[in-house]
Amino acid sequence: MTLLALERVSKSHWRGRHEIVVLDDVSLEVEPGELVAIFGQRAAGKSTLLRISAGIEQPDSGCVRFEGTELGAARFRRLTGIHARIGWVGRQAPFASGMRMLDHVALPLLRSVAADEAERGATRALKRVGVGDLANARWHELSDAERTLVTIAHAIVRDPKLLLADDPTSGLGIEERETVLGLLRSIAEERGMAVLATVPEIPDALHSHRVMSLSDGELIQATRRAAGEVIAFPQRRDGRA
């Protein structure tokens, strides 16, 4: 089953009387086990797309389905636990600045399990992303790349079905970028997790299973066709061209 589906999602922000179209009729699907990269420059609408995919923000029109359930409707039903199944990789510093990274990563687990079990889970997550040695380090001691890796550990510790990563490679060097994206790809493959990552530079997208690009609120997908697939007659967009 399609894990995440955006159907004809549009979103605008208003600056006074000026409408700024952030997402213009965007549709996409993400399947379990795949890393989908969305390239877009600054202000292309990437973060809004991710926030809407996470159910944090609501679209003006169109709908977002997570495992077939509409996210807008689920938003107020906390008991569905939908947000434990969506991981978020952003640029946030830990909740408390002096925290050990082990505690930082364990925090999301504490809602559901005891402290020692949460700690074991956090240790596993840190090891999985290759920074097991940073368990006792503090945030301010880490390099940008290490922070990104710890943030990924924090996001996967609850073993979510969907991982949303907001520009995880920005500010990193070429090899660090490859490490981070290679890691996201292998996590997607081994856990059957769907990963939707935005990237600020196109070559980053080389590591993904699928590439899309977003500019001016418009999402373009590769013209990939399975062998023997019937190709629909291309449809023109509406008059807003």
Added chain:
Amino acid sequence: MSVKHAVLGLVIERPGYGYELIQRLEQRIEGWRPSETAVYPALRSLRAEGMIRAREATADGGVVSAHRGVVWYDATDIGREEFRAWVRAPTDLAPQRDPFWLKVAFASPEDLPWLVELTRELEAACLERMAELGEQGGGVEDLRREEVEWQEIGQAWLRRTEAAQLAVRIEAVQQIRAAMKRAIQRHERRRGPALAPPAAPDPR
């Protein structure tokens, strides 16, 4: 592109015959989309210039007997020398030959809705090619391993440069689309909504 030198390079790597060379060429410099029909004239002219030599395949000629009757080509010393000189010679800056940009430059405002649609197709095609390149691997770390042969590294860089060029094209196409959308709006404000979006695909 110099199909002739690419073919010569392939023959120097190992002897081959027409069809087999076409296949190897496609594998090696896939992104350049070499024309199959260019390979045979290239072979003829290389042969005329003495850079390769032909031999008929025979069962005892040391070549695969299944390909009896096929003309195999070997590089000659002249060919090897010429190829080496070509590799080391300076290269001119390649001209921009993408017809899309010519269209952009010569289009009138009435053409813009069609061109906007073209940018979408072009961008989708670039992304598709990007995905193909991604599947072929060749990360920086792989290439730093001690035992990697130069040819593999060179091949990977051919892909990486293509990816970089695709990236530039995608960004340029996105920017030109935004500019064209603004131009369409301006045009409509001035003349009323005369620029209806195309109803049918462009009859090319």
